[in-house]
Amino acid sequence: MSYAFAAQLNSLLAALILLTAFAMLVQRRMYALLHLFAWQGLFLSISTAVVGFAAQSHHLYISSVLTLAIKVILLPYILHVLIRKLKIHREVETIVNVPTTMLIGIALVIFSYHLTAPIRELSTLMTKSTLAVALATVMLGLLMMITRRHAVTQIIGFLAMENGLFFAATSATYGMPLVVELGVALDILIAAFIFGIFFFHINTTFDSLDVDQMARLKEED
Amino acid sequence: MIITPATILSLSFAVLLLVVLLALFLRSHQRLLITAGYSLMAVAALLTAGAGVWAVSRGTIAQVILPLGLPDLPVHLRLDHLSGFFLAVIGLLAFFVSVYSVGYVKGFLGHRQVTSLVIFSSLFLAGMFLVVLSDDAFIFLVSWEIMAASSYFLVLFEDERIENRRAALLYLVVAHVGAIAILLSFGVMAGLATDYHGFEGYTFDAMRETDLPAGWATAAFLLAFFGFSAKAGVVPLHVWLPEAHPVAPSNVSALMSGVMLKTAIYGIIRVVFDLIGDFPVWWGALVLIFGLISAVVGMLSAVMQQDLKKLLAYSSVKNIGIILIGIGLSMIFSSSEMVLLAALALIAALYHTLNHAMYKGLLFMGAGAVLHATHERNMENMGGLIRDLPWTAALFLVGCVSISALPPFNGFVSEWLTYQAFLLSPALESPILNLLIPLGAALLALSGALAAAGFVKAFGITFLGHRRGTHHHRVHEVGWAMRAGMLLAAITCLGLGVFPTYLIHWMDPITEQLVGGKIASSAAGFGWMWLTPIAAERASYSAPVAFVGILAVVVVTYLILHTRPGTIHRVPLWDCGFEKITSRMQYTATSFSMPLRRILGFLFSVKEEVKPFPPGAHPAFPERLQYRLRVRDRFWGWLYKPVIDVSFWISRKVGKLQQGRIQVYLIYSFVTIIVLLLFL
Numbered sequence: 062m063s064y065a066f067a068a069q070l071n072s073l074l075a076a077l078i079l080l081t082a083f084a085m086l087v088q089r090r091m092y093a094l095l096h097l098f099a100w101q102g103l104f105l106s107i108s109t110a111v112v113g114f115a116a117q118s119h120h121l122y123i124s125s126v127l128t129l130a131i132k133v134i135l136l137p138y139i140l141h142v143l144i145r146k147l148k149i150h151r152e153v154e155t156i157v158n159v160p161t162t163m164l165i166g167i168a169l170v171i172f173s174y175h176l177t178a179p180i181r182e183l184s185t186l187m188t189k190s191t192l193a194v195a196l197a198t199v200m201l202g203l204l205m206m207i208t209r210r211h212a213v214t215q216i217i218g219f220l221a222m223e224n225g226l227f228f229a230a231t232s233a234t235y236g237m238p239l240v241v242e243l244g245v246a247l248d249i250l251i252a253a254f255i256f257g258i259f260f261f262h263i264n265t266t267f268d269s270l271d272v273d274q275m276a277r278l279k280e281e282d
Numbered sequence: 283m284i285i286t287p288a289t290i291l292s293l294s295f296a297v298l299l300l301v302v303l304l305a306l307f308l309r310s311h312q313r314l315l316i317t318a319g320y321s322l323m324a325v326a327a328l329l330t331a332g333a334g335v336w337a338v339s340r341g342t343i344a345q346v347i348l349p350l351g352l353p354d355l356p357v358h359l360r361l362d363h364l365s366g367f368f369l370a371v372i373g374l375l376a377f378f379v380s381v382y383s384v385g386y387v388k389g390f391l392g393h394r395q396v397t398s399l400v401i402f403s404s405l406f407l408a409g410m411f412l413v414v415l416s417d418d419a420f421i422f423l424v425s426w427e428i429m430a431a432s433s434y435f436l437v438l439f440e441d442e443r444i445e446n447r448r449a450a451l452l453y454l455v456v457a458h459v460g461a462i463a464i465l466l467s468f469g470v471m472a473g474l475a476t477d478y479h480g481f482e483g484y485t486f487d488a489m490r491e492t493d494l495p496a497g498w499a500t501a502a503f504l505l506a507f508f509g510f511s512a513k514a515g516v517v518p519l520h521v522w523l524p525e526a527h528p529v530a531p532s533n534v535s536a537l538m539s540g541v542m543l544k545t546a547i548y549g550i551i552r553v554v555f556d557l558i559g560d561f562p563v564w565w566g567a568l569v570l571i572f573g574l575i576s577a578v579v580g581m582l583s584a585v586m587q588q589d590l591k592k593l594l595a596y597s598s599v600k601n602i603g604i605i606l607i608g609i610g611l612s613m614i615f616s617s618s619e620m621v622l623l624a625a626l627a628l629i630a631a632l633y634h635t636l637n638h639a640m641y642k643g644l645l646f647m648g649a650g651a652v653l654h655a656t657h658e659r660n661m662e663n664m665g666g667l668i669r670d671l672p673w674t675a676a677l678f679l680v681g682c683v684s685i686s687a688l689p690p691f692n693g694f695v696s697e698w699l700t701y702q703a704f705l706l707s708p709a710l711e712s713p714i715l716n717l718l719i720p721l722g723a724a725l726l727a728l729s730g731a732l733a734a735a736g737f738v739k740a741f742g743i744t745f746l747g748h749r750r751g752t753h754h755h756r757v758h759e760v761g762w763a764m765r766a767g768m769l770l771a772a773i774t775c776l777g778l779g780v781f782p783t784y785l786i787h788w789m790d791p792i793t794e795q796l797v798g799g800k801i802a803s804s805a806a807g808f809g810w811m812w813l814t815p816i817a818a819e820r821a822s823y824s825a826p827v828a829f830v831g832i833l834a835v836v837v838v839t840y841l842i843l844h845t846r847p848g849t850i851h852r853v854p855l856w857d858c859g860f861e862k863i864t865s866r867m868q869y870t871a872t873s874f875s876m877p878l879r880r881i882l883g884f885l886f887s888v889k890e891e892v893k894p895f896p897p898g899a900h901p902a903f904p905e906r907l908q909y910r911l912r913v914r915d916r917f918w919g920w921l922y923k924p925v926i927d928v929s930f931w932i933s934r935k936v937g938k939l940q941q942g943r944i945q946v947y948l949i950y951s952f953v954t955i956i957v958l959l960l961f962l
Contacts, residue, residue, distance in 0.1 A: 276942035
């Protein structure tokens with residue numbers, strides 16, 4: 062596999078990650094959303110491995126395997142169990158309608174390209190063109206958290222944001238030091254457990270996982 | 283090992299730390315904990331006082347850099363004359379109060395755990411010692427906060443009463459507003475010391491060497507003055523003082539009123555004379571004006587009080603005022619290049635600092651003894667206690683005489699020196715100051731007269747007459763430890779009053795360090811008997827002669843009355859033919875201050891109402907009259923309430939941002955990120 066081919070492959074994977082991010086933004090079914098998240102993780106994992114191969118930095122292989130294990134298998138599995146236990150596979154309601162969300166998403170992607178333009182000119186890495194996609198994925202994840210009502214979708218949005226950050230790290234600097242990545246992976250795992258526990262409690266307290274219900278927690282004056 | 287003040291001080295800190303550890307291990311042996319803890323604190327305090335006295339008289343400056351604190355920002359400590367003096371003041375009173383506490387704190391046995399009291403007392407002392415030893419802004423603020431936080435917990439000791447919690451919170455808020463101002467002031471000085479490059483400016487040495495531009499120097503001074511005034515209780519920032527001091531346990535009030543306020547005085551002197559060093563005349567005038575306001579308003583408020591400890595707390599405001607007057611005059615003289623007069627005024631301020639620590643400590647300990655014996659703070663329910671508490675009464679009287687500035691006790695010396703500084707002010711060039719300063723002297727005289735009235739009231743209503751209270755349980759004299767603490771303070775008051783020349787000689791290096799002048803040679807120009815501040819033809823006072831004279835008159839009178847039989851008759855009191863005298867027919871605390879309330883009541887918001895009792899009775903034939911009086915500080919309504927209202931208003935407006943919906947919060951962060959990305 063030549064260097065140029067690796068770069069091409071990486072760009073393709075970046076495009077796929079962006080595509081899944083958009084798909085997640087509009088997907089209304091919970092299970093489908095989860096599968097999209099797993100796909101995004103898979104693309105991310107492959108992309109990490111490709112970058113690791115092309116840049117000869119072998120610790121990226123470990124990152125790639127970690128991503129595969131946690132973001133493609135473990136987290137989707139945990140969330141899957143959660144969804145089944147809490148019986149929340151019905152459709153996800155959005156606050157803003159789909160076309161508007163898409164338009165905002167497109168604007169964010171353009172904005173990301175605009176922002177990373179100066180970096181693209183300075184950088185010599187082969188992954189320099191994917192930095193904009195990484196930034197866009199972070200923003201789309203945040204956008205997803207804002208436009209959804211359901212607590213589980215917000216968590217998926219949060220995890221998608223983390224995917225974006227991870228991707229940004231690989232594309233900007235060929236990955237963070239391994240120690241940091243191990244720490245982040247562990248954090249994500251623990252976060253998922255904490256979310257799970259909290260969901261059970263929220264569900265028993267409010268009989269729903271609609272975060273609008275939590276507006277009641279505000280102090281009244 | 284060579285023994286120096288610094289080694290003694292480290293020993294003292296080690297002892298204080300030991301007390302904290304001891305308190306943790308002796309939780310189940312409260313009685314032993316009190317005896318051991320406070321005895322060790324007394325030892326530590328005495329060591330510190332000794333080190334302080336030695337440091338002042340030895341006249342060298344010791345500096346240490348400890349590799350503690352943040353990386354690259356080590357802790358600087360410095361023991362010079364000024365900090366030595368304050369160490370001596372704090373240590374001496376802390377010694378007396380610790381001895382006293384051995385007895386006083388035992389009063390809590392059986393009611394509540396005293397472990398926290400011991401721990402925080404020890405930390406409080408360590409905090410105060412560290413404040414005056416600090417030689418960089420960082421350790422200064424850290425120890426300042428140790429002091430504030432531990433005293434907060436001490437005020438909160440009896441936390442089941444809502445007034446205590448309220449007072450402690452108010453104290454904490456004012457202390458922190460002050461601390462922020464001090465922080466900003468140090469920030470200005472430290473920043474300009476390095477032109478905002480690097481952090482080396484945080485040492486006091488760097489600040490000393492920097493010549494601040496006039497505008498920034500003024501900003502630093504005003505911030506520091508504001509911050510330290512909040513701690514010292516300068517009017518109008520004094521509102522926390524009469525709330526917090528009365529509710530704290532009395533040994534704590536003695537320390538807070540006696541020496542904690544003095545750390546703020548130390549801060550003002552340190553920043554103005556040492557760190558900034560070069561200042562215009564109007565700074566001194568500003569300090570002088572606030573000192574005068576505090577002196578008059580503080581004492582006037584004190585006279586109005588019915589609560590013994592509140593009266594003492596307000597009189598602390600007055601005394602801080604007098605100290606500030608001395609500092610203000612010293613600043614005026616110093617910026618007019620009159621070093622001798624500047625030294626005189628500064629000596630007056632420092633002397634008053636020492637004196638106030640001693641007699642206010644004594645008075646709070648006395649009030650604590652009364653509280654201990656009667657469980658009563660309200661003077662209206664006291665009276666006649668001199669028969670049950672002869673020791674306490676006599677020692678409290680010493681405190682009252684000292685604070686009313688009567689010879690031969692110490693209050694007179696320092697107030698007299700302050701008047702001397704006032705009277706020498708015509709030497710100044712500025713005509714406006716020449717006009718205003720005599721007015722200040724008149725105000726100081728007014729506050730002195732009010733102080734006399736206030737302490738006649740405090741002593742008379744509490745100890746003389748008949749018991750007014752409703753419950754008549756037997757009152758016992760307090761134990762030996764409490765008496766010993768008070769006795770030591772009383773003896774110190776007398777000593778400081780009789781031998782002022784020695785004290786001034788001892789304090790001379792301080793003024794030489796700060797304002798470049800010394801007065802010991804002229805003050806003791808006629809031997810140790812005569813105190814002649816500047817020149818004998820201007821003014822002179824011989825404390826020993828006054829003491830011996832007064833003593834002689836008292837002894838002779840006593841002998842005349844008690845040696846010849848028949849000169850003293852004990853007969854029933856003339857009761858105007860009313861036949862049945864009750865304890866209600868005597869002066870009360872409220873009636874004592876009535877004339878002053880009539881004349882100067884406009885300075886307060888006074889609410890007075892007289893209602894017949896029972897409520898339905900015909901006004902002409904009431905069974906009894908119900909009299910209700912409420913005197914409140916006007917400053918609360920003028921200054922604090924608007925601030926509180928505005929902050930509530932702003933909070934309500936800002937509260938609208940809190941929608942409680944998670945999406946809205948996310949949008950906030952999203953917008954913030956986008957905006958930051960766009961503009962940075």
